[in-house]
Amino acid sequence: MKKINFASDNYAGVHPTILQALNAANEGDCAAYGNDRWTLEAIEKFKEHFGSSSEVFFVSTGTAANVLGLSTYLSSYQAVIAAETSHISSDECGAFENYTGSKIIPVKTGTGKLTVDLIASCLTDKGNVHRVQPAVVSLSQPTELGTLYSLTELKEITAYAHQNGLSVHMDGARLCNAAAALNVSLGSVTRECGIDVLSFGGTKNGMLGGEAVVFFDTSRELPFNFIRKQGMQLSSKMRFVSAQFTALLSNDLWLKNALHANALAHLLKEQLEPVQEISLAYPTQTNALFARIDNEIVIKNLLDTYAFYIWDHDGMEVRWMTSFSTTHEQVLDFSQEIKKQIVLFNKSF
Amino acid sequence: MKKINFASDNYAGVHPTILQALNAANEGDCAAYGNDRWTLEAIEKFKEHFGSSSEVFFVSTGTAANVLGLSTYLSSYQAVIAAETSHISSDECGAFENYTGSKIIPVKTGTGKLTVDLIASCLTDKGNVHRVQPAVVSLSQPTELGTLYSLTELKEITAYAHQNGLSVHMDGARLCNAAAALNVSLGSVTRECGIDVLSFGGTKNGMLGGEAVVFFDTSRELPFNFIRKQGMQLSSKMRFVSAQFTALLSNDLWLKNALHANALAHLLKEQLEPVQEISLAYPTQTNALFARIDNEIVIKNLLDTYAFYIWDHDGMEVRWMTSFSTTHEQVLDFSQEIKKQIVLFNKSF
């Protein structure tokens, strides 16, 4: 029996509209490496959402978007301030350090969110030649714990960062979920909040594969074309990535997919809130629940039928994630099953 | 007017059979990062062609396949011996040096092919602490000039390399064209010739996007899963790459596509052979012609209607390349146009 996915939004397939757009791009031969009309069109779409002066580059993975985007803001002796739980620090197998040779300063946070105070605590060694020098703040929006920065929080952080000579990167692997949850446009939560460079994720919101590096700060000369090629990320048949992005960013598809995923996470939360054996580790603000069950047997039994990740090392906290493809019925079935397993366990004692 | 493509086989779209397989893989949710049945199936297909002990990993670009594959065979003070014209040396924007920190020893060759003597000339500084130490020979099959190593040549080189403690990498971005031209199996021209690690290209032979790193030498522990992730090349929805490979490697599609491309290059060659104003720079063995015209006006006029690359810096040598999607008619039209432009030019004087 195939397991039902509550593991990750990247377990989902491709949204039909996006797949259709990809198929439509298979129209004879055209120039490679992004010199094609689909790519031009997709870049225009990005500019509609993110502002006309944005510079946009497509890459194949979120790790590549983060690492290559950050690399343009760093000399080797400089460092990135990021939450300890950030993807760049914890989930990319050291890609950042390996590629840039720079250091991440991992900051302990309660809910995956940096604050001005936490950032300030990393700036005490300015000019000390024995210490790496922070040059970039990297924020995940939403965080890897599903939490959100408010627009006010973002603006406070970017203002402080810029005053202190730091650039600000946003890891937006699930930016659509964040914007949908905050009920704002994609530009509002990025450019308008003072972000300098964004990793924009398409794969987790219904694309087959494709991420974008978006530069808002275009005051500097941007050699990112070279960086992308050297970074092994220049796709020859780029039109098939670009066509997906155009579909995602047209007719509010990005928003519909994200709203759907978010809504189902909230539905799951509502179903489980009455269950006293379950406590949620963080506020459910986007499309993930982090639930503490403290019951290995229940977790094990659930894993027979459902796919999801054990999140902490003691094995008692789990992550349940929804996507554009999750159904209402799956959520209801899953919450029923969770409750059932808990009851069964309680009865057995 | 859209130009007719004789620029590159990566200007082509996706072969319909492959696109169909990709679409078929969009079947609900499944585990990410290659833990899915399509990836298992594709790996089995590779083993059918390349031997059951092969280890196979999919990445997104040829540059990534080359760089990450090579990196597993190198310490930082070691070097790769490669033709000066090789893709890793000349066409990947320094990705190899940037990622591995190692050095390529570029070897001048007449036709893009290394020989035992040329390799031997790079081994004179063994043990000299001031010099990088060659550890790998990298061969392109076919070469970037469209030429081929015979099986005998490959075996001589790999035997010599192994005797001298060198591993052998093959850049097979167009390996299908080579095997088709040599009328041998994919395994014959790689594993059976003593190759240790292969970059196998799918994109240039009809795939949307996807390359494979294939290890034949599996005596060593292979941490390539980590290297791929750290190398920013672990695709989350990998099934859509895998399904393409399965299609390419089934029912001789790889061979049919390659034979087609090769045949049309030969057709073009036949058409142009009588033209005394054109000389071919290298033997036409696969799907590319390198033609010296020595006439800027003719070249410029042809570029109005046809897409192709100027190959040398004096602007007089061009590369004409065919693909699975090139048609018989396109070749005949193109050769007619070339002849016409030459006649026009001659008349005007």
Next chain:
Amino acid sequence: MKKINFASDNYAGVHPTILQALNAANEGDCAAYGNDRWTLEAIEKFKEHFGSSSEVFFVSTGTAANVLGLSTYLSSYQAVIAAETSHISSDECGAFENYTGSKIIPVKTGTGKLTVDLIASCLTDKGNVHRVQPAVVSLSQPTELGTLYSLTELKEITAYAHQNGLSVHMDGARLCNAAAALNVSLGSVTRECGIDVLSFGGTKNGMLGGEAVVFFDTSRELPFNFIRKQGMQLSSKMRFVSAQFTALLSNDLWLKNALHANALAHLLKEQLEPVQEISLAYPTQTNALFARIDNEIVIKNLLDTYAFYIWDHDGMEVRWMTSFSTTHEQVLDFSQEIKKQIVLFNKSF
């Protein structure tokens, strides 16, 4: 007025015996890059102390010894477990990450010392392709906080590390101080405790300049000659480094210098123990005191005449360090001055 040094043992000059040996090596021409009799002699001295199968290489800085030594034990996707306060993590301006491209896992500790439990807590993600894989434990002996591992603690850690496939590096920039304090030989606290590779410091114990990388685990082929050259650390006139090491390691000079420095730190501690306004942050086990004064004015006044480091970011904790060149009188004068400044401050209120 020149300030009296309680800042660092690297503020000291060169011990006269060592300087004499350096001068004596200026005896005509000889082969460069370590192929000289002084280097052979120094290597033999190391083998006397560290065991005859040791492999020894001289470099110019402690950072180089740490980074290049560690690099031989790491693939790019692997990581080093080290205390957050370790020199490699906090005081080398990211040299490790920049040179190796690998990651340090910084561990919070109370006193700069790792434990088996702390190490174990870093091993929970073995085989997880998204996470770097710990391969080396790095211990500082003494720690950057002046504390010591006992031989028993070292043996427990190395046994646990080896059982778990980890190698063990020791940052011994002040190893002489540690061995002197523990009243054991240099070999006892390193090789005999299961250390695999050691950074041995000469500069902080009376040399002009010179550090050594010592490999105890010589089961593997050691390409360190190449790594040192490539690491920009192969000194051409190496004899002048080697001659210093021979002097340091002869006639117990290493021990005398270290005992002297340690004794004076203890003298300072004794003098200040009765002062209730001062609390020591860590046990004084080698040649450094970390004192919390909680009085900015006293600290500022002391800095008029004495050189020392403010250690924490709130400005209330200081490091006072002694060296082979510190005198009994300087310590007594300094402790008098500290007491005087505290009394003066108290009176002013």
Next chain:
Amino acid sequence: MKKINFASDNYAGVHPTILQALNAANEGDCAAYGNDRWTLEAIEKFKEHFGSSSEVFFVSTGTAANVLGLSTYLSSYQAVIAAETSHISSDECGAFENYTGSKIIPVKTGTGKLTVDLIASCLTDKGNVHRVQPAVVSLSQPTELGTLYSLTELKEITAYAHQNGLSVHMDGARLCNAAAALNVSLGSVTRECGIDVLSFGGTKNGMLGGEAVVFFDTSRELPFNFIRKQGMQLSSKMRFVSAQFTALLSNDLWLKNALHANALAHLLKEQLEPVQEISLAYPTQTNALFARIDNEIVIKNLLDTYAFYIWDHDGMEVRWMTSFSTTHEQVLDFSQEIKKQIVLFNKSF
């Protein structure tokens, strides 16, 4: 029997005046890492010779000076144009590539010297995203073949480079020999010729050890303090390097040593010119002769008593090098012995 050194100027010991200055710097404790009066004094000396706006940093090896100096002028996708025979390309075990991740474009030259035409031939791929982008020209003065650029040649190259957006680095490991041979000041052959950054060598001209990176182009913010520390090259007891430089650059010692070495190379040349069995491969312009003997037996016999390098791979070309410590008598004896061995060989047939 100890061999007489004609191998390298780094086989020499330390000039007595320099050693005396080093000893004199052992005057109590002082601040580490270059915050001492000897370092200030040495930097002033450099400014006297190289211009008051120069920025000067000391490192331990010529490789470090080259690599770290170059690294400040390069992004990863950029490249250095250098002669194939340059030290950075051929004699530093790939340190440049390993540290910077960038590429050297090795240029074939007759005599180790780049020209405007040779540089121009490397600039044909500007803006091509598949190719590294040249950003720096590196010149060795004198070259590794003992030849010299005239001031006119240098000015032509730097003018061309700057017009084309390239910076110019000079590897001056033996710059003193060059300036002495050209009968110009150190500033004339560097700053006044438009050089942007210089590796200035002290070790080969009588120092114990020490090289300097000198920036003439100080329009940019210079983070070299961090780069040096991160590059593992920040010496704690820097005063002992600095004091050597002050001695070398005072009272024309740099010039006397260099003139001496150069004169003895010319003496050797004069002695051997009449010998028809010997041909010199390059003009003898500084302190090295590259002699082709074409007689393995003579070479082998000479190596019994004299130290020198076989230079080419066929074993028939040798390098004979003089230094500040070479004596007039040694040169006469050596030339006698060479002639004697040739006569002996001729007789034996």
